[in-house]
Amino acid sequence: MTHSAHHPLPFISEPTATDSAISVRGLTKRFGEFTAVSGIDFDVARGEIFGFLGPNGSGKTTTMRMLTGTIAPQSGSIRILGEDVVASPEKVKRRIGYMSQKFSLFEDLTVDENLRFYAGVYDLPADEFVKQRAYVLEMAGLVGREKELTANLSVGWKQRLALGAATIHEPELLFLDEPTSGVDPVARRHFWDLLYDLAGQGVTLFVTTHYMEEATQCGRLAFMYAGRIIAEGSPREIREQHLLDIGDRDDSGRLRTASIEDVFVRLVTREREEAGR
Amino acid sequence: MNWKHVRLLIWKEFLQLRRDPILLALLLILPVLQLVMLGYVVGADVKHLSTAVVDLDRTVTSRRLAESFASSGYYDITQRPAKESDLRPLLDRGDVKVALVIPEGTESRVSAGEAAPVGIVVDGSDSRTASVGSGYASQLIAVFNAKRIAEQGISIAGPGIDARVRVEYNPSLRAVNSMVPSLLATILLLTMSSVMSQAVVGERERGTLELMFVTPISRGEYLVGKLTPYILIGVVQMSLTALVGRTWFGVPFHGQLWVAVLGLFLFMLTTVALGLFISLVSHTRQQAQQVVIFIMLPFFVLSGFIFPVASMPTVLQVVTYAIPLRYAIEILRGTFIQGAGARELIWQLLALAGFSVVMLTLALFSFHKRLSD
Ligand SMILES: Nc1ncnc2c1ncn2[C@@H]1O[C@H](COP(=O)(O)OP(=O)(O)OP(=O)(O)O)[C@@H](O)[C@H]1O
Numbered sequence: 001m002t003h004s005a006h007h008p009l010p011f012i013s014e015p016t017a018t019d020s021a022i023s024v025r026g027l028t029k030r031f032g033e034f035t036a037v038s039g040i041d042f043d044v045a046r047g048e049i050f051g052f053l054g055p056n057g058s059g060k061t062t063t064m065r066m067l068t069g070t071i072a073p074q075s076g077s078i079r080i081l082g083e084d085v086v087a088s089p090e091k092v093k094r095r096i097g098y099m100s101q102k103f104s105l106f107e108d109l110t111v112d113e114n115l116r117f118y119a120g121v122y123d124l125p126a127d128e129f130v131k132q133r134a135y136v137l138e139m140a141g142l143v144g145r146e147k148e149l150t151a152n153l154s155v156g157w158k159q160r161l162a163l164g165a166a167t168i169h170e171p172e173l174l175f176l177d178e179p180t181s182g183v184d185p186v187a188r189r190h191f192w193d194l195l196y197d198l199a200g201q202g203v204t205l206f207v208t209t210h211y212m213e214e215a216t217q218c219g220r221l222a223f224m225y226a227g228r229i230i231a232e233g234s235p236r237e238i239r240e241q242h243l244l245d246i247g248d249r250d251d252s253g254r255l256r257t258a259s260i261e262d263v264f265v266r267l268v269t270r271e272r273e274e275a276g277r
Numbered sequence: 278m279n280w281k282h283v284r285l286l287i288w289k290e291f292l293q294l295r296r297d298p299i300l301l302a303l304l305l306i307l308p309v310l311q312l313v314m315l316g317y318v319v320g321a322d323v324k325h326l327s328t329a330v331v332d333l334d335r336t337v338t339s340r341r342l343a344e345s346f347a348s349s350g351y352y353d354i355t356q357r358p359a360k361e362s363d364l365r366p367l368l369d370r371g372d373v374k375v376a377l378v379i380p381e382g383t384e385s386r387v388s389a390g391e392a393a394p395v396g397i398v399v400d401g402s403d404s405r406t407a408s409v410g411s412g413y414a415s416q417l418i419a420v421f422n423a424k425r426i427a428e429q430g431i432s433i434a435g436p437g438i439d440a441r442v443r444v445e446y447n448p449s450l451r452a453v454n455s456m457v458p459s460l461l462a463t464i465l466l467l468t469m470s471s472v473m474s475q476a477v478v479g480e481r482e483r484g485t486l487e488l489m490f491v492t493p494i495s496r497g498e499y500l501v502g503k504l505t506p507y508i509l510i511g512v513v514q515m516s517l518t519a520l521v522g523r524t525w526f527g528v529p530f531h532g533q534l535w536v537a538v539l540g541l542f543l544f545m546l547t548t549v550a551l552g553l554f555i556s557l558v559s560h561t562r563q564q565a566q567q568v569v570i571f572i573m574l575p576f577f578v579l580s581g582f583i584f585p586v587a588s589m590p591t592v593l594q595v596v597t598y599a600i601p602l603r604y605a606i607e608i609l610r611g612t613f614i615q616g617a618g619a620r621e622l623i624w625q626l627l628a629l630a631g632f633s634v635v636m637l638t639l640a641l642f643s644f645h646k647r648l649s650d
């Protein structure tokens with residue numbers, strides 16, 4: 001990909017809005033009476049792999065849909081790649097890619113037709129399409145299967161094709177909503193290798209997942225619960241901070257080494273208990 | 278509006294349609310089958326109508342005319358009463374359904390190049406029998422005249438025999454030929470609105486719609502890209518059914534062709550836009566289908582397709598003005614049967630134009646709203 005030449009160094013100070021890939025303030029979304037996302041703030045630096053965790057229904061997909069401009073928030077601000085998405089969602093569309101939670105390529109088109117369609121959607125010139133198509137087919141392991149109907153691909157290949165379609169226009173920022181759900185461990189590992197490649201090329205990744213070993217591979221994490229962000233930081237920071245927080249000791253009195261999964265389960269349990277009181 | 282995007286969307290839609298043979302059949306083959314089937318329901322039982330011939334002329338011409346009726350297959354000449362007054366009891370008893378009365382002097386009038394009226398009396402108590410009985414009689418006489426002209430040479434050809442059809446018992450009868458024109462519109466409504474109602478909600482269910490709006494494809498481009506393929510298919514369907522109606526059933530057409538075509542096209546736009554609107558406001562495909570079924574019933578009942586509008590209670594007559602199918606049927610019956618043109622049907626055309634604009638606007642408007650959650 002072409003925009004890989006330089007990507008920003010990690011920030012020491014608080015990143016300003018224009019420097020970060022995503023900057024969200026006070027973001028709120030209500031569906032009728034129900035508040036799905038409740039005044040969240042966070043920043044994602046350019047080139048970062050940002051993991052977005054949370055139990056089912058905590059508002060991850062809703063947040064992502066607001067970030068990609070498909071739905072409008074009730075209040076709050078979103079800056080994506082320096083552009084105000086709430087005011088003008090069209091501006092960044094060519095610079096972002098999106099892989100939705102549900103496989104959403106056209107099942108009744110072939111692999112090739114899907115790629116051709118998405119290349120057309122982003123107005124890729126013919127020579128660029130030839131190049132990108134070859135790259136995507138190679139990346140997804142679909143060389144020789146171009147004429148196959150997408151419906152007939154197995155889940156792992158579908159996900160890689162979806163990734164290929166979402167990156168065919170070389171976006172600077174990629175949103176991935178549970179990209180590896182239902183994918184076997186080998187294919188999942190392979191998929192994450194592809195994500196690392198993209199990150200290595202300077203693409204910012206915003207990923208939701210329920211797999212904790214995937215979460216630990218992210219540069220930074222945010223935990224969502226009931227529409228709020230309840231923890232944020234690098235996997236290590238989160239582990240250490242919440243280990244002390246919880247102060248859990250094993251039978252012999254030593255502080256237990258918590259995994260991200262432990263922290264996740266405990267945070268969620270604690271929140272539920274507090275909500276119950 | 279980026280036309281490259283629209284073209285791309287149309288290309289995609291046609292690829293998908295090509296892979297869905299059932300849908301294509303529903304849009305292109307089924308309508309023709311429906312028309313043929315319904316046409317035969319009307320046409321099948323009117324062959325071999327028992328017919329009385331009152332030949333007061335007793336000439337070669339009159340015998341040949343009667344013979345042409347007998348050999349057509351539609352009329353079985355079962356009675357040959359000597360006087361016209363003998364007809365009434367035959368019709369009253371139902372012994373004959375049709376009577377052909379050839380007055381004295383027919384041959385001499387024809388030879389002199391004058392118009393020669395003949396009488397056709399039809400039992401109107403069964404409207405289908407009656408309309409077919411009289412409709413074919415007019416056609417037979419037209420053919421008879423054409424043959425005569427061909428045989429005798431154009432120079433001495435006069436107006437020939439002039440059919441004077443009289444429908445007994447049910448004088449306000451509509452010809453069966455009114456069935457096929459209204460079927461053109463009705464079948465269009467049935468197929469296009471139900472298929473179109475699935476189009477967007479299907480994409481919403483599959484998630485492909487949401488993905489579309491993360492891309493630079495605009496809502497307008499998407500709508501035009503969605504509508505165009507179905508409008509094209511609608512045009513093909515219209516042409517197919519109209520062609521089959523004209524050739525297979527020999528439905529005559531007397532009016533201004535462009536008025537009929539424009540009327541049917543505007544109605545098709547309304548239908549497609551209605552389907553699109555339903556598709557946009559529905560959450561599931563099933564729901565959309567139910568809405569379509571729910572809407573169809575008043576359309577059929579209140580359009581004049583089955584029951585004449587004039588015979589409805591006043592309140593319902595007012596409601597019929599809100600039924601686009603009503604205008605389409607008026608335009609088609611008007612042009613096909615009554616030989617009407619733009620002057621007579623201008624209000625119906627304007628009404629359909631209005632409906633299509635309103636429906637399309639409504640669809641566009643609801644599209645904006647629906648994607649905000
Ligand atoms: N269009 C909508 N209308 C009403 N409620 C909605 C809508 N979309 C989402 N919700 C509700 O908002 C809440 C958050 O949903 P969301 O899909 O964002 O959760 P999630 O964190 O992505 O969950 P999962 O891990 O299951 O994907 C849920 O309770 C959901 O039912």
Ligand SMILES: [Mg+2]
Pocket residue numbers: 060061062101177
């Ligand atoms: Mg989700």
